[in-house]
Amino acid sequence: MSITASIWLVIVAGFVAANIPFLNQRFFAIGPKGRVGGKALWIxxxxxxxxxxxxxxLALLLEGKAGQRSSQGWEFYAITATLFLTxxxxxxxxxxxxxxSRSAD
Incomplete structure (x- = not known):
């Protein structure tokens, strides 16, 4: 797999993974359903x-297959966490x- 394909795979996987908790009422999209009113925000x-x-x-695995892994500082993790929240x-x-708002109508 090329470096470009690996990068796009991580970006798409990150976008999908970041939205999974909000788009269903099951725990990790495969577990049992949450309570009747839906999952709590903390969950x-x-x-x-x-x-x-x-x-x-996944990103570390793909980076390891492409070559030598780079060490990262706390700044890298702060930026990637912010990107994941975005x-x-x-x-x-x-x-x-x-x-x-649609259910209130």
Whole structure:
């Protein structure tokens, strides 16, 4: 797999993983359903953190296959976490802003 394909795979995987907690009521999209009113926000945030780590593990795996891994400082992780939260914005808007306003009509 080329470097460009690996980069796009990580970006798409990050976007999908960031929206999974907000687009369904199941734990990690495969577990049992949450309570009747939906999952609590803190559960969604825990899922978001775990999926961020899994996406990072995928990126490390692909980087290792492409060549030598680079060591990263805290700045790298702060920026990638912020990017992951930015990717989660469409799912958050759907779950907490758009969907609720449509049901109120």
């Amino acid at each position: 969604r945030l825990v899922e978001l953190l775990v999926l961020y780590m899994l996406t990072g593990a 990717f989660a914005f469409p799912g958050f808007v759907y779950q907490y802003l758009t969907r609720k």
